[in-house]
Amino acid sequence: MTEPALRVDGLTKSFLGQTVLNGVDLRIAPGEIHALLGENGAGKSTLIKILAGVHAADAGRVTVAGRPLRPRHRLADAAAARMRFVHQDLGLVDELDVTENICLTSDFSSRGGLIRFGASRRRVREVLGRLGVDIDPGRRVGDLAQAEKVMVAVARAFSAEARLIVLDEVTASLPTPEVARLKDLLHQACRQGTAFLFVTHRLGEVFDMADAVTVLRDGRRIASARPADVTHDQLVEWLVGRYVAALAPRSGESHASAGTPVLRVKDLRATPHHAPLNFTVGAGEVVAFTGLVGSGAREVVRCLAGAQRPQEGTASLRGRRFPLGDPVGAAGRGSRYVAGDRQEGIAPDLCVRENLFLAHYCHGGRVLRPRRERRAADDLIARYDVRPPQASELPVVTLSGGNQQKVAIGRALSGAPGLLVLDDPTVGVDIGARVAIHRLIRQTADTGVPVVLASTDFSEVVSEAHRAVVMRDGRVGAVLSGADLTEQRLISESYRAREVA
Ligand SMILES: Nc1ncnc2c1ncn2[C@@H]1O[C@H](COP(=O)(O)OP(=O)(O)OP(=O)(O)O)[C@@H](O)[C@H]1O
Ligand SMILES: [Mg+2]
Incomplete structure (x- = not known):
């Protein structure tokens, strides 16, 4: 049997005496799209930052494609294990341009120890083009819209041969049609064996995109399942710990018509x-x-x-x-x-x-x-x-x-x-x-x-x-x-x- 792309056992972490992760286990198969759900503060980003080597776990083990990472592993260890991350705050440098941001983690093209900016820019243009992202590689990242920044961070994660790509709420600030395009990108990449762990608050995306889902609540793993085997209501119950009728999916409601104009823009x-x-x-x-x-x-x-x-x-x-x-x-x-x-x-x-x-x-x-x-x-x-x-x-x-x-x-x-x-x-x-x-x-x-x-x-x-x-x-x-x-x-x-x- 093939080893899981990622295996997490008993991951535990506290901040200032507050337990944020409590014995979390997780398995992700190669080529699998795995959704990670949880309420705000459930511990999702903390789990991801531990995988990335930003935070050190207090206990537990991370194994990538059958090879355990050493305890309290560093950023470089995560990178060497071919894990790539798009963190919730994206981690881009506003003052640098798109090419520089992408090459910072995936290496500039160079010859004889010198960076070849022209070649780097061409390579970045090619990566962006492959992902269907229409952004000039020379633009300063600070001048981009939030959704464009998201796509630059995604391109950076996709630009290196990755075994596992972790996306922390990447779809949150993307317009609905662009989420559909991202979904196609994920499916293309997972056919080549790349596994994904992605965090979302939109349950629809779990059913639409994921092969498996894990729910965290208050730092504990509540359940893992195949979306085909669960209902929306079941996910809600795992998320918040009880059934909540108000959280059933809503369709558009008719609103009362608006009052007299009070704001006029000319x-x-x-x-x-x-x-x-x-x-x-x-x-x-x-x-x-x-x-x-x-x-x-x-x-x-x-x-x-x-x-x-x-x-x-x-x-x-x-x-x-x-x-x-x-x-x-x-x-x-x-x-x-x-x-x-x-x-x-x-x-x-x-x-x-x-x-x-x-x-x-x-x-x-x-x-x-x-x-x-x-x-x-x-x-x-x-x-x-x-x-x-x-x-x-x-x-x-x-x-x-x-x-x-x-x-x-x-x-x-x-x-x-x-x-x-x-x-x-x-x-x-x-x-x-x-x-x-x-x-x-x-x-x-x-x-x-x-x-x-x-x-x-x-x-x-x-x-x-x-x-x-x-x-x-x-x-x-x-x-x-x-x-x-x-x-x-x-x-x-x-x-x-x-x-x-
Ligand atoms: N550096 C830190 N110092 C102290 N507490 C922290 C730190 N980072 C996270 N926490 C706490 O850990 C808990 C989990 O945070 P985390 O960011 O993992 O949640 P999350 O599941 O990603 O939530 P969200 O959906 O809002 O992004 C929170 O209560 C948070 O306040
Ligand atoms: Mg988070």
Whole structure:
């Protein structure tokens, strides 16, 4: 019998006295696509970082293709065993270009000890082309959109002959159609014997892509199974420990129609490549901007939030001028923003409490007494189910990715926003928190707040938006609402050549 590509036995790890992994076992056959599921904070990324040699396990063993790695193995050992990783935070260097980022781990082309940049760039162009990724190898990574960064990190993992490729929530920030393309890439590679371990919060992907699935809960392995042998409800029960009706898959719901327009945007050109855009958002209305990577949807929303400066355009909120491209001015008018890029959305050096009240500090809120602030923080932590529950004074970077996102959401929704601007708000949050966040967004909208959402997740657009603007090449491709707002229509409109101006 062939050896498993990866075998993990009894992996155990604690941080600061908290057990994060507890005797976890895992087997992945060569050429197998294995999904790893678990709620935010269940220990998925920790397991992956141990495999990669970033963290050392307290106990347990990792065996790759029959050869045990030495205890407390290093990054180089993982690389020598031909494991490649796309970590949740991607691990790219913003200041370097695409070629440099890819060659950093897979070696530059060189001759006589000298790096041949031209040859390296050609090789990277070839790797990107093979994966169907249309990104110039000379672009600075810091200038790429989140989904483009994801594809660069994926290309880097695919560029070396790998035995096992580990993808930590890679699909989370990819638009729905691009996930389908990634799936094809995985299938191609696994036919050549490459095994995959991939983390996702989308149960649909497990049934669609995986040959096997393992569920972690509170650091323990709850079950491993073949997707064909389990139901959606069974997976949910393993994930959260009980059956939860609210987590059954939802199709689009009809929404009440929106109130009178309160946000008016005129001739907004987010970048030189954008056509002027005019739109209004009603009181209590949720308008989603969506499309493929590079469609320009996200930039529109970022201009509104003040995260980037538009080329031109004006806006008004409830009849008063609303500044575009001005984060402080926008916040001064009561606008709250959840950034799609977590690095942008949290202040890593501050603790959870300080992150929750950051907007309050910046915009002249009255000074809270520390004890009251701590109590308010505990309330928000409980309301958003941030884990661990005593997170208030912990540095925010020690939280799991999804829990950091809950902190960013908690900050935006607390208080009474006058406008809510959200860029992929549920990227990386687990299914329970996703339902909770959607409910809170709807509750906020129901108080008359206009909500502008950029989302790459078409099921989220269908279930949460009253109206979806599908962008293509910086212009409006289609506007969908009511019975027309379906995932199928969103996919076909995203791909359709520009027709409607
Ligand atoms: N460097 C660290 N120091 C202290 N605690 C940590 C550290 N890294 C992770 N943890 C804790 O370990 C637990 C598991 O985190 P991990 O990142 O593995 O979760 P996850 O399953 O990947 O969650 P998510 O779905 O949110 O990404 C969390 O409670 C987290 O706070
Ligand atoms: Mg994680």
